[in-house]
Amino acid sequence: MDDIFGRQQSILIADVQVDGRFVDIFVEENGIIGAAGVGIRREYKGEADLIIDGNGAIALPGFVNTHTHAAMSLLRGYADDMILQDWLSQKIWPLEAHLTPGDIYWGTRLACLEMIKSGTVAFNDMYFMMEEAARAALEAGIRATLSYGFIDLSGPEKREAECKATENLVRHIRSLDDPRIKAAVGPHAIYTVSPEGLRWCAEFAAAEKIGIHIHLSETEKEVNDCIARHGKRPAVHLDECGILTPRTVAAHCCWLSLEECNLLGKRGVSASHNPSSNMKLATNRAMPYHWLLQAGANVCLGTDGCASNNNLDMFEEAKTAALLQKFSWNNPTLLPAHEALAMATVNGAKGLGLATGTLAVGKPADIILVNTHAACNTPLHNATSNLVYSCSGGAVETTICDGRVLMLDREVPGEEQILSGAARAAQELVRRAQSA
Numbered sequence: 001m002d003d004i005f006g007r008q009q010s011i012l013i014a015d016v017q018v019d020g021r022f023v024d025i026f027v028e029e030n031g032i033i034g035a036a037g038v039g040i041r042r043e044y045k046g047e048a049d050l051i052i053d054g055n056g057a058i059a060l061p062g063f064v065n066t067h068t069h070a071a072m073s074l075l076r077g078y079a080d081d082m083i084l085q086d087w088l089s090q091k092i093w094p095l096e097a098h099l100t101p102g103d104i105y106w107g108t109r110l111a112c113l114e115m116i117k118s119g120t121v122a123f124n125d126m127y128f129m130m131e132e133a134a135r136a137a138l139e140a141g142i143r144a145t146l147s148y149g150f151i152d153l154s155g156p157e158k159r160e161a162e163c164k165a166t167e168n169l170v171r172h173i174r175s176l177d178d179p180r181i182k183a184a185v186g187p188h189a190i191y192t193v194s195p196e197g198l199r200w201c202a203e204f205a206a207a208e209k210i211g212i213h214i215h216l217s218e219t220e221k222e223v224n225d226c227i228a229r230h231g232k233r234p235a236v237h238l239d240e241c242g243i244l245t246p247r248t249v250a251a252h253c254c255w256l257s258l259e260e261c262n263l264l265g266k267r268g269v270s271a272s273h274n275p276s277s278n279m280k281l282a283t284n285r286a287m288p289y290h291w292l293l294q295a296g297a298n299v300c301l302g303t304d305g306c307a308s309n310n311n312l313d314m315f316e317e318a319k320t321a322a323l324l325q326k327f328s329w330n331n332p333t334l335l336p337a338h339e340a341l342a343m344a345t346v347n348g349a350k351g352l353g354l355a356t357g358t359l360a361v362g363k364p365a366d367i368i369l370v371n372t373h374a375a376c377n378t379p380l381h382n383a384t385s386n387l388v389y390s391c392s393g394g395a396v397e398t399t400i401c402d403g404r405v406l407m408l409d410r411e412v413p414g415e416e417q418i419l420s421g422a423a424r425a426a427q428e429l430v431r432r433a434q435s436a
């Protein structure tokens with residue numbers, strides 16, 4: 001049974017619902033959707049190496065999580081309900097100072113397991129020791145865009161080290177030669193990266209033709225400090241440093257002005273909405289989704305790290321996004337379910353430059369099957385509504401990425417070892433930090 005997982009093979013997925021129609025999907029051995037339609041199983045049954053009985057499940061493109069710090073899964077539940085600055089300086093940073101490469105590996109393995117089990121097939125990650133994150137993502141079989149968190153405010157020497165770390169990661173990921181693992185440049189934020197550092201990141205990303213992953217205007221303090229230091233708002237400052245491009249994903253974007261939203265739209269930037277993290281840390285303002293939409297910016301969805309969410313469930317995030325937008329801007333028609341679902345799928349794929357995000361012939365087979373014989377999908381008046389407002393990641397039965405089966409009927413190979421390895425790493429990490 002185990003030999004069906006993770007390998008290249010042709011797959012016939014029979015009897016699934018796509019946009020309200022019962023169809024079959026045929027995935028070619030090269031991982032591309034070869035055919036989809038009513039009753040095609042008769043034609044492809046003999047050809048398929050593997051036949052999956054969809055049993056009426058909803059087939060969806062797998063989710064794309066556009067802002068994570070995957071290895072922070074080890075910090076899940078370690079510190080909650082605190083003021084952002086205290087939370088970071090008293091709890092998160094002291095623990096992070098003791099992270100080892102092994103911790104990054106196990107934390108990312110755990111995050112990938114959680115993502116696969118809740119229907120995510122790609123994530124945009126920024127953290128440290130990312131060579132270990134690449135190893136974990138590669139073993140998990142999921143798509144990852146990985147950036148080293150570039151922080152250079154302590155001076156030119158640190159900047160040089162950060163440039164080197166960024167270059168090394170890009171070279172390492174190129175050497176892996178797997179189209180599922182991509183590199184990006186990760187200037188952490190305007191308050192942790194100098195203008196010189198930002199300019200270097202922009203130029204390096206352009207030269208390498210890779211993405212940029214940055215935090216933008218998460219808090220009001222960040223905006224006020226930027227105006228005091230640079231005499232301009234954060235997005236304007238980033239634009240002058242060359243950071244705002246169609247390859248850029250900006251996380252949070254809570255405190256953008258209307259003019260900054262227009263600037264993001266003009267530059268083709270993707271804005272990653274992280275509603276759970278924003279609510280938990282009380283950023284006190286929701287991303288101005290309606291302004292970004294008007295401005296033509298690509299708005300996608302992310303969970304942020306597990307220390308501030310505390311899970312990686314994109315179903316939950318889509319619902320939270322829709323609710324937060326309605327509540328914050330006093331408009332129940334804002335961010336309807338179909339837009340929330342697009343944010344989690346096709347918009348996220350666009351943000352990361354992936355060809356995935358839709359179920360169409362000729363596209364990579366990044367497919368999840370959602371159980372329709374579950375309480376959350378009964379009755380099924382409107383699949384889109386149930387997916388966003390009623391389901392959680394637990395309703396996902398099967399996850400396929402790049403034509404490879406990563407989960408079938410909720411089984412992921414190696415789950416027990418990943419859980420015990422990650423639990424042990426987390427325990428050891430806290431022990432090291434407390435005895436220091």
Ligand SMILES: [Zn+2]
Binds near residue numbers: 067068069215304305
């Ligand atoms: Zn973040």
